[in-house]
Amino acid sequence: MSTVPRTMRADAARNRERVLAAAAAVFAERGVDGSLPQVAARAGVGVATIYRSFPTKVDLIEALLADRFRAFADRLTDALGANDPWEALLDVLHATAAAQVTDRVFGQVMSEAFSLPAVRAERERALEALQQLVARAQAAGAMRGDVVAEDVIVLLSGLAASPSALDRRGRSWERQLALAVDGLRAQGAHPLPRPPLSRRRLERLTAELRGALASCRRG
Amino acid sequence: MSTVPRTMRADAARNRERVLAAAAAVFAERGVDGSLPQVAARAGVGVATIYRSFPTKVDLIEALLADRFRAFADRLTDALGANDPWEALLDVLHATAAAQVTDRVFGQVMSEAFSLPAVRAERERALEALQQLVARAQAAGAMRGDVVAEDVIVLLSGLAASPSALDRRGRSWERQLALAVDGLRAQGAHPLPRPPLSRRRLERLTAELRGALASCRRG
DNA sequence: CATCGTACGGAACGCGAGTTCCGTTTCAAG
């Protein structure tokens, strides 16, 4: 009867990192449509090696997304300590949009995989910080009073999915963000029709938006 | 030597219409991810029958999209005759967003396939009418002066790709549209960074956005 | 250095897509 080794073998650990790095690059460029053969080739590894660390493609993507959502939540939490909550919110929106443009899979996840189990904890943390930040920006009089955190999430999702998100060089997503931000200001706001998407409904809708990840689970 | 028949056979014409109707339904619901087996089943027809009218899947989709873009261009052209250009623009935006929510493939095409050859003519017509309408709304003082027609297209694309577009029942896309529209008003506008996407670059970016249609061409 | 078992790469599997082939059916002209 052999003892169970407590640590991974050296080559296994090394390959796990290689796979993660390659996956980050491939999914950043191609989004969830990036394929495991592509990841394996980029990592200089066989496909089966991926499966030794990640049971399915979705697990691999979730591992990457957890990081992105954690950074998002961290930015929001940090912003809560700022003097000017509105300006702090704008900074977070800019930084997050920039991350979405750089990382296509993160841009997609905002609208597609918002409900992935692995990112649930970070998503909750992010939403709660965002709610507080929105409330403070509204209390400061800079932000219109009739928007909620979910509206901001939907806004970011749309921004990431629009053509301007692909314009890395021209950065025209900054222009679209500025346009959208002007719609969030208290100054000159017109009443909004319809109630906002509830958090629960937002999760349900994002779960069915685009079949890419869902069909992975099926197959 | 036989004479070439000038008209289609009766059953062929009937099946062509059935295929178009089924394709409209399937692609409206599933977007470009709808499959030809689904269309064939819905039309009560074999897959090969589709290919007798449409050489490839993309040709079938383009046939549907030409209609949608024509309606878009028509709405814009009609709006040019209105008394209040700003209100007329808002009506067009609302009607178009509603069409995108109802027809998922039309929503996707705004952001994915703006550059399809078959819709080129209608797209040009739509853009030119939109440019005029924007100019008039700006001249009337209701619309901010630093936006261009391409900004509006990008805005619609983002709206169609956001989770709120799936909320058919709650119609929360109307809320997001109202939010975006407030960003287009002259009142309280803040200067925009970056130049807008040029029409050419917009076409190029939408051509590569999401590989769904592009990969059809490849395969 | 020997050896045991973990981790390896690449071939193979199943699936569903878009597309094509082919024997059969159906339309319509004579």
Next chain:
DNA sequence: CTTGAAACGGAACTCGCGTTCCGTACGATG
């Protein structure tokens, strides 16, 4: 009604995906 061509449906082909299998190689232990 006959008959030839056009159109039919569904099987079959190719492709790439996610996933699994298996003989081989190599890192860790004594």
